[in-house]
Amino acid sequence: MSPDESAAESAPATVDGLTLEEKASLTSGAGTWRTTAVRDVVPAVRLGDGPHGIRRQTKGSGDALGLDDSVPATCFPPAVALGSSWDPGLARRVGAAIAREASALGVDVVLGPGINIKRSPLCGRNFEYFSEDPHLTGVMGAAVVTGIQSLGIGACVKHFAVNNQETDRMRVSADVDERTLREIYLAAFEHIVREAGPYAVMSSYNKINGVYASENHWLLTEVLRGEWGFDGLVVSDWGAVNDRVGALAAGLELEMPPTRTDQEIVDAVRAGRLDESTVTRAAGRLHTLTRRVAAAERFDDWDVGVHHELAREAARGSAVLLKNERAVLPLDPAAQRIAVVGESARSPRYQGHGSSQIVPTRLDSPWDALSAAGIATFAAGYRLDGAPDEPLKRQAAEAAAACDVAVVFLGLPDEAESEGFDRTSIDLPGVQVEVLRAVARACPRVVVVLSNGGVVSVADWEADADAILEAWLPGQAGGSAIADLLLGVCSPSGRLTETIPNRLADVPSHLHFPGADGHVVYGEGRYVGYRYHDTLGTDVAYPFGHGLTYTRFEYSDLAVRETGTNEWAVECAVANAGERAAAEVVQLYVAFDEEPPSRPRHELRGFAKVELEPGAATRVAFAVSARDIAWWSAARGGWRIDPGGFAVEVGASSRDIRLRAELTTAGDGHVDVLGRMSTLGEWLDHPVGGRVLRTRLPKLSAVTGMAERSPALFELARSIPLAKFGTFDIGLTPEVVDDLMAAAATGQGS
Ligand code: GLC
Numbered sequence: 001m002s003p004d005e006s007a008a009e010s011a012p013a014t015v016d017g018l019t020l021e022e023k024a025s026l027t028s029g030a031g032t033w034r035t036t037a038v039r040d041v042v043p044a045v046r047l048g049d050g051p052h053g054i055r056r057q058t059k060g061s062g063d064a065l066g067l068d069d070s071v072p073a074t075c076f077p078p079a080v081a082l083g084s085s086w087d088p089g090l091a092r093r094v095g096a097a098i099a100r101e102a103s104a105l106g107v108d109v110v111l112g113p114g115i116n117i118k119r120s121p122l123c124g125r126n127f128e129y130f131s132e133d134p135h136l137t138g139v140m141g142a143a144v145v146t147g148i149q150s151l152g153i154g155a156c157v158k159h160f161a162v163n164n165q166e167t168d169r170m171r172v173s174a175d176v177d178e179r180t181l182r183e184i185y186l187a188a189f190e191h192i193v194r195e196a197g198p199y200a201v202m203s204s205y206n207k208i209n210g211v212y213a214s215e216n217h218w219l220l221t222e223v224l225r226g227e228w229g230f231d232g233l234v235v236s237d238w239g240a241v242n243d244r245v246g247a248l249a250a251g252l253e254l255e256m257p258p259t260r261t262d263q264e265i266v267d268a269v270r271a272g273r274l275d276e277s278t279v280t281r282a283a284g285r286l287h288t289l290t291r292r293v294a295a296a297e298r299f300d301d302w303d304v305g306v307h308h309e310l311a312r313e314a315a316r317g318s319a320v321l322l323k324n325e326r327a328v329l330p331l332d333p334a335a336q337r338i339a340v341v342g343e344s345a346r347s348p349r350y351q352g353h354g355s356s357q358i359v360p361t362r363l364d365s366p367w368d369a370l371s372a373a374g375i376a377t378f379a380a381g382y383r384l385d386g387a388p389d390e391p392l393k394r395q396a397a398e399a400a401a402a403c404d405v406a407v408v409f410l411g412l413p414d415e416a417e418s419e420g421f422d423r424t425s426i427d428l429p430g431v432q433v434e435v436l437r438a439v440a441r442a443c444p445r446v447v448v449v450l451s452n453g454g455v456v457s458v459a460d461w462e463a464d465a466d467a468i469l470e471a472w473l474p475g476q477a478g479g480s481a482i483a484d485l486l487l488g489v490c491s492p493s494g495r496l497t498e499t500i501p502n503r504l505a506d507v508p509s510h511l512h513f514p515g516a517d518g519h520v521v522y523g524e525g526r527y528v529g530y531r532y533h534d535t536l537g538t539d540v541a542y543p544f545g546h547g548l549t550y551t552r553f554e555y556s557d558l559a560v561r562e563t564g565t566n567e568w569a570v571e572c573a574v575a576n577a578g579e580r581a582a583a584e585v586v587q588l589y590v591a592f593d594e595e596p597p598s599r600p601r602h603e604l605r606g607f608a609k610v611e612l613e614p615g616a617a618t619r620v621a622f623a624v625s626a627r628d629i630a631w632w633s634a635a636r637g638g639w640r641i642d643p644g645g646f647a648v649e650v651g652a653s654s655r656d657i658r659l660r661a662e663l664t665t666a667g668d669g670h671v672d673v674l675g676r677m678s679t680l681g682e683w684l685d686h687p688v689g690g691r692v693l694r695t696r697l698p699k700l701s702a703v704t705g706m707a708e709r710s711p712a713l714f715e716l717a718r719s720i721p722l723a724k725f726g727t728f729d730i731g732l733t734p735e736v737v738d739d740l741m742a743a744a745a746t747g748q749g750s
Contacts, residue, residue, distance in 0.1 A: 015041060015283040020276060023283035024265035027248060028258040032238075033057070035254065035286060042287050043294070047156065047235070047256065048105070051112020051128060051144070052076045052351070052475065053098060053358040056105040073101050074307040075351050075360040077475035079114060079140075080453050081318035083130030084472060084494040084547075086585040087609045088143035090317055095147020095155070097310050100302045102153045108293040109154035109200055112356075115141040115188045116204075118498050119164040119528055120513040122423045127352035127453025127473050131497035132529030132544065134184055135604045138191030145196040152296030154199030154289065157192050159237055160224070161185055161213060162522075163204035166422045167514035170240070173207035176522040181208075182632035183526050186223065193228045199292055200233045203252055205240045214240045220251030233285045238355075245274050253282040304361045308477050312364070315474035315481030317583075321492035321548040322458070322468040322500075328445045329467045330488025330550060331405060339377040339399045340370050341439055342409030342432070343384050344451055349411055350478045352453045354419025364479030366409060366449065373487055377403060381435040384413055393435050400443035407486065408436050408465075411451030422514055426457045426504050433461045440464035449482055458541050459502045470494070488550060491582035493609070495547035495653065499529045502541050508532035530654040531600035545587050545604070545653035551578025551614065555586075555658035558650060566626035566641060566665055572650050574610060575617035583611045588622045589654065590629055591647040599631055602649060624648060629665060636670070643667035674744045676737050680725070681718030683740075692743045699730040 015023060015038075022038045030036040030044055037044040049055040054073040076082065076094050085091070102110050114128040115137050123129075130137040141157060148155040162174040162185045176185060192198060203220060204213045213219060214236045224230045235254040241247045244261045245268045268274035321329070331338055345367040351357060367378055381396035383389050400406035410432045417423055427433075440446050448465040450456065453473045462468060469492065471482050485492050501507050508524035515521060527535060530544035557573040574586055588606035592599055606622035629646055630639035645664045651657035674682065674689045680703065683689040693700055706714035722740070725732035 015280060015287050017041065018283060020266055020269055020279065021262070023279045024262040026283040026286045027253055027255060027265065027279065028244075028260075028262055029254065029256045030258065032257045035290075042283070043290050045108040045290050045293050046106055047109045047111055048102065048107035049112070049355050050098065050110040051114050051158075051356060052078045052082070052094075053360075054101045054105050054107055054110070055356070055358050056107060070359050071105055072359045072361045073105065074098075074302075074304070074311055075358040075476040076311045077314045077318050077478065078127045078351055078356065078453065078473050079130045080127045080497075081472035081474050081494075082144075082314055083136065083140050083318075083497045084320055085314065085317040085609075086136070086140075086495050086497070086607055087317055088139055090314055091140050091143035092147035092150070093310060094314055095144040096150050097147075097302070097307050099148045099151040099153035100299055101307070102148075103151060103296060103299045104301050107153070108296065109156050109289070110148050111156045111158060111202065113141045113144040113155070114158050114356075115192065116159060116161075116163050117185055117188070117528060119522070120422075120507055120509045121426050121455045121498065121501070121504070122513060123164055123454065124166040124417050124422045125352070125354070125419050126455075126498070127417065128356055128419070132499060133497065133604050134187035134191075136497055136607065138188035138195075139607075141188055142192045142196040145192055145198045149196070149199065152293060154293050155196075156200035156202050156235060157189065157198045158202035159204035159213075160189055160201050160234075161204060161219060162208050163206055163213075165514045165520065166418075166420055168518070170205040171207075171518060172515060173210050173519050174522065175209055175519050177525060178634045179632045180522055180525045184528055189224075190228050193224065193230045198232055199289055200235050201230065203234055203236050203240060205237050212240070212242055214252050215243055215246040215250045217250040225251065231288075233289045248278055248282055249274060253285045308362050311475045312477035312481050312484075315471070315478045316484050316490055318472060318474065318494045319482065319485055319492055320470040320494035320496055320546070321485075322470055322542050322546070323462065323465065324467045324548050326445070326466055328405065328447055329469070329486060331407070331447075331486050333374045333487070336405050337377070337403040338370075338375045339379065339396075339403040339406045339439075339443065340367055340375055340409070341379050341381045341396045341400060341406055341435065342449075343380045343382060344411050345370070345407075345409040345449075346378065346380065347384060348479055349414060349451050349473060350475055351473050352418060353414060356419070360476035363476050366479040366482045369480045369483030370407070370486070373483060381408070381439070382429075382431050386413060386429050386431055388431050388434075393438050396435055397438040397442040400439040403443055405445040405447060406439045406443040407447045407449060408439055409449045409451065410436060412453065412456065417453050423454060426455060426501075427460070428456050436461055436464050447486070449486070451478075455498050455500045457503065458500060462541070470496075488580070491550040491580055492547065493549060493583035493585070495545050495585045496542055497544070499533055499540050499544045500542040501533075502539060506533075506538055506540070526600060531603065534654055535597050535601040540655075543653050543655035545585070545651070546655070547585070547653070549582040549584070550580040551576055551582045553577065553584040553612070553652065555650060555652075557619075558659040558661055560648060560661045560663065563623075566629065566668070568624040568648070568663065570606075570622040570624055570648050570650070570661075571619055572659055573617055573619050574612070576612035576614055579614050581611065581613045583609050584652065585609045586620045587651055587653065588624075589649040589651070589657070590624065591649050591660070593647070602654070604654070626668070630668070639668075640670065641665055641668040674741065676723040676741060677721040679719055679721050683722060684718065686744070688747055689740075689744045692740050696740060696743060697731060697736070702730055
């Protein structure tokens with residue numbers, strides 16, 4: 001049993017016996033990665049990056065940006081890849097494996113998963129995040145949290161909240177309307193807090209509507225704890241606290257790393273600016289965290305080979321086959337002369353830069369794996385430093401000319417994307433595209449394999465490729481996984497979790513990213529990714545949810561039945577109608593076809609990944625809840641369902657809907673409270689207000705009579721708030737309005 005664990009086991013159940021100074025010391029770290037210990041009451045715990053593997057630094061207190069070396073650990077596929085698997089079971093297993101390694105390396109809380117929404121493809125950290133969609137992000141993030149915590153190791157979901165860019169991330173204010181916040185940028189955090197109970201949440205660097213996340217009482221206390229019931233610990237991002245006392249009062253319990261300002265807490269309590277109960281509560285939450293992780297299973301090591309194979313399985317399940325014309329894939333080395341082109345095949349990029357960077361236990365390269373399968377021709381084609389090299393390009397074209405198929409590995413270089421800065425383009429390096437073109441001129445069949453953390457534009461070059469496999473940053477076993485997919489050892493099963501636009505200018509946030517002058521305005525609102533493209537019908541290169549495989553699936557027999565108020569059970573059959581075993585990701589959307597739209601045309605509300613042998617079929621079931629069809633009303637301060645029609649759609653992508661059923665809802669039954677600024681129309685349509693008006697306002701007929709004579713004038717009258725009728729001669733004096741409100745409030749109207 002570790003010293004920390006034994007201390008926690010025997011520690012008193014509360015922190016009440018601690019001095020104010022001791023309690024204050026708990027709310028700040030003891031170093032870059034450890035919390036503060038206090039006597040035998042609260043032991044220290046160690047926090048460590050994730051999110052896709054353990055970065056345990058080797059010497060001293062280390063530093064927060066991974067400049068020091070770290071102990072080898074399994075580099076699993078980053079979230080951009082793992083998310084593309086659409087496989088929560090796989091994500092849970094990866095989470096559990098990460099926890100195993102955390103335990104062996106003495107890490108009690110893993111700083112991950114990162115779940116920020118991919119608002120723009122330019123965000124430098126998109127490789128660490130799951131999707132443009134909050135439902136997919138929430139389900140996959142919850143799976144990772146559940147996996148990590150299945151061993152008692154803590155997960156710390158991050159970065160809470162609205163941290164969707166790297167530009168000016170420590171100062172910028174993300175200015176977002178509340179409906180967009182609730183429906184898009186907070187929704188995944190809410191799902192994970194409610195469904196997976198993370199031990200910790202990390203507050204982000206940025207401001208939200210002018211208030212730093214780390215000092216945002218509305219965010220950290222009213223919403224996170226008051227509404228969602230979070231019972232864990234809020235830890236700052238590293239260096240994100242600007243005001244110790246303000247952060248503690250807002251609901252942030254742990255500042256990392258320490259700024260040696262505990263005395264500010266003590267002084268504030270002594271001066272009456274901070275209630276000691278706030279400090280006690282924070283210390284108690286540290287204490288709770290230490291007791292939770294003290295119960296973790298402890299391991300001294302892990303099976304490096306087993307975890308490597310899991311990383312390979314995860315990478316295999318994450319790659320997305322965007323295109324496969326003339327069935328050029330899978331390859332057959334026994335029957336085809338195949339050239340492998342691209343330095344990225346020999347020197348793979350498998351993870352991103354910054355605090356998530358891991359020293360892998362092993363590293364597979366695609367070229368090693370493909371050459372082991374008997375493929376003998378390799379040409380570097382280009383240099384990783386992006387410098388033009390005509391001889392390399394010429395050698396690649398010559399090698400390809402002698403082959404039946406050329407597999408060209410392209411991707412973003414290390415310096416193109418990272419924590420700390422954003423991209424300014426979504427293009428591949430021009431040098432690489434030139435090599436592809438030269439190879440395409442020389443070889444009859446061309447396969448492109450992409451390796452990138454943020455999506456890249458394919459518009460300029462995809463005509464030169466018969467097939468495109470998007471492998472993302474696939475982790476340490478990505479090379480073997482890519483070979484498995486290219487050779488047909490298994491069928492590709494990844495699906496896009498982010499739209500690939502034709503052009504950067506088509507991205508809905510493009511005019512509002514990354515902001516300026518300390519502010520980034522989320523002017524596109526809820527219309528992120530497919531929510532924008534599918535509502536306006538804009539053309540995209542490849543849509544959200546898209547992914548091909550080596551067979552085809554047929555959907556049939558959609559059945560929908562109401563199971564409660566605003567609750568439905570949805571089922572359909574899916575069959576593998578092809579010749580090869582493969583997995584399908586069946587996607588469920590709720591759709592609202594309004595014109596003009598008041599909400600995105602459809603939104604993902606469920607998905608299921610099913611593996612099927614050729615000829616096999618299965619049924620897939622979903623539940624649609626009231627929340628799935630609700631929208632956030634800032635006026636009401638809550639979720640709202642309006643009566644009317646909608647549809648459930650089941651399909652293979654957001655643009656490949658196979659089945660659809662029309663449904664109706666009676667709404668949420670909410671009756672708005674009428675006020676003097678409620679319009680005449682709202683009063684007339686109101687179950688009580690209408691009666692009150694008709695019985696208490698004799699001259700009302702002068703207005704309602706317009707409905708026949710002049711519908712336009714009647715519509716105009718309906719749009720006027722009651723309080724504004726004072727100047728019209730229908731008897732709606734301020735006194736009468738007060739009388740009507742009193743009558744409506746008491747339900748009178750008969
Ligand atoms: C960073 C990152 C965060 C990471 C932390 C510790 O700045 O934003 O994701 O967990 O520091 O390395």
